[in-house]
Amino acid sequence: MADNRELVRQDICRRLRSHGLDDREIKQTARMLVRDAPVMLWDQDQETKRVAWFDRAVNRILCGEPVQYVTGIAHFWSYPFEVTPSVLIPRPETEELVARGIEYLKRLRHNPRVLDIGTGSGCIAITVALQVPGTVVEAWDISPDALEVAGRNAGRLGATVKWVSCDALSDASWQGLDTFDLILSNPPYIAPEEMEAVDTHVLRHEPAIALFGPERDPLLFYRVMARHAAGVLPPGGRVLCECSSFSAEAVRKIFEDGGWTGVEAFRDMQGLLRMVEAQRPE
Numbered sequence: 001m002a003d004n005r006e007l008v009r010q011d012i013c014r015r016l017r018s019h020g021l022d023d024r025e026i027k028q029t030a031r032m033l034v035r036d037a038p039v040m041l042w043d044q045d046q047e048t049k050r051v052a053w054f055d056r057a058v059n060r061i062l063c064g065e066p067v068q069y070v071t072g073i074a075h076f077w078s079y080p081f082e083v084t085p086s087v088l089i090p091r092p093e094t095e096e097l098v099a100r101g102i103e104y105l106k107r108l109r110h111n112p113r114v115l116d117i118g119t120g121s122g123c124i125a126i127t128v129a130l131q132v133p134g135t136v137v138e139a140w141d142i143s144p145d146a147l148e149v150a151g152r153n154a155g156r157l158g159a160t161v162k163w164v165s166c167d168a169l170s171d172a173s174w175q176g177l178d179t180f181d182l183i184l185s186n187p188p189y190i191a192p193e194e195m196e197a198v199d200t201h202v203l204r205h206e207p208a209i210a211l212f213g214p215e216r217d218p219l220l221f222y223r224v225m226a227r228h229a230a231g232v233l234p235p236g237g238r239v240l241c242e243c244s245s246f247s248a249e250a251v252r253k254i255f256e257d258g259g260w261t262g263v264e265a266f267r268d269m270q271g272l273l274r275m276v277e278a279q280r281p282e
Contacts, residue, residue, distance in 0.1 A: 004042065008054060009034045015058050029067050033057055036071035036080070064201045076123040079130070081153050086145035087120040088210045093268045094186050097242050097275050098127050100266070101184050104238055105132045108181060115232070116140070117168050117185035117225070120210055122150030122161065124184050129159040138162040138180070140173070143209060169220060174228040179237075183229050186242040187221035188213045194246050222251045226258035226278070235282045240275065248273035 012030040017023070033054065041050040057070045066089055068074040074083045076090035077098065083089055101124075105112045111134040116125040119139035129137045139161050141147050147163050154161050166173040168187070190198060190212050202211070214220045222241065229239050239260075243251045248265045255263045255278035262279040 005034050008050070012054065012058055016061070019062055029061060032067045033061075033071060036073040064204060066201055066205055069205060074121070074123075076121075077127045077131070079123075079127065079157055081121045081123050081126075082149055082156070083121055084145070084149055085205060086143060086207060087149050088186075088206055090121060090123040093274050094124065094242060096268050097184065097186065097240060098124055098131075100275065100277070101182055101240050102128060102131050104240070105135060105182060111135060112181040113178065114138070115180045115183045117183065118187045118210065118221075119150050119163070120146050120186075122153045122159075122163075124186065125150070125161045126154050126157055126159040128184070129154075129161055130157065136162075138164060138178075140164045140166050140168055142167050143207070146207075146210075169214075169224055171228070174231065177232045179234055180232055181234065181237050183225065183233065183237075183239045184241070185221070185225065185239070187225075189218060189221065189242075189244050189247065191218035191244070191247065194244060219247060219250060219254065222254045222276075226255050226260065230258075230260070230280045233280045235280055237280045239278045242274060243276055245272040245274055248276060251276045 009030045012033055013026050016026040016029060037053065040046060041053055060070050061067055068083050068089045069085055072082055072084065073080050074089050077095055081090060105114070105128070112132065113136045114128055116137065116139040119125050119141045122139060125137045125139035129135055139150065141150070142165070144165060147165055151163055188210055212218070225239055225241065252263050252265045255276065259281065260278035261281045264277050265273045266275040266277065268274040
């Protein structure tokens with residue numbers, strides 16, 4: 001079986017190279033295709049189906065479709081998450097957001113409560129639930145399709161999360177909530193002037209509702225969180241959100257102007273300001 005997979009990987013690389021793709025991208029794509037292809041394809045009696053599946057997969061990739069949507073799998077924090085075009089593909093930068101959140105939660109001396117706003121595939125909420133046992137996790141999304149994907153991921157990975165269908169931009173959604181210790185969010189934040197910096201395959205294939213902030217105010221999600229989140233956090237409770245490197249300083253200022261303390265923008269592994277943390281005043 002191992003030899004068979006290596007031959008398939010080499011054939012994928014050969015086909016992708018013939019179209020002039022970047023060599024590093026070719027090797028990574030081939031590795032992901034082979035790793036995440038349906039397991040049944042590797043049975044000895046499935047050669048015809050295996051050849052047909054990989055042929056279609058390579059053609060989809062050559063048409064610009066992300067490999068994660070081709071396989072239906074994206075890996076986040078070592079967990080395999082189902083992804084469909086209804087949800088964003090989890091990014092390594094978001095793992096850094098989760099790592100910072102988990103570090104904070106583990107310092108608490110009680111079972112923490114966490115709210116994930118804009119959950120998508122559920123990667124943030126599920127990872128927190130699995131990595132910090134005893135945590136009560138609630139996750140919001142406005143997309144019913146996204147919540148279905150997230151629910152399937154939780155069931156397959158064995159995580160307990162309360163999924164809630166709601167619009168985080170609605171004032172009513174913030175009324176009558178339980179208290180949370182931490183709010184995590186990777187909200188839609190791309191502004192029209194940033195579109196040129198976004199990969200074409202992202203714009204063509206990933207859900208616009210999860211990519212772009214409201215056109216009239218791309219940072220509206222942060223303004224709403226800065227206005228309402230303090231009402232559902234205890235003194236010292238935190239908001240930790242992902243943002244664009246173009247807007248990190250503006251997001252930081254939104255929380256500072258909203259009366260939050262300890263507001264700080266953090267850099268990701270590439271040195272870009274991509275996270276903002278804010279603390280409810282004691």
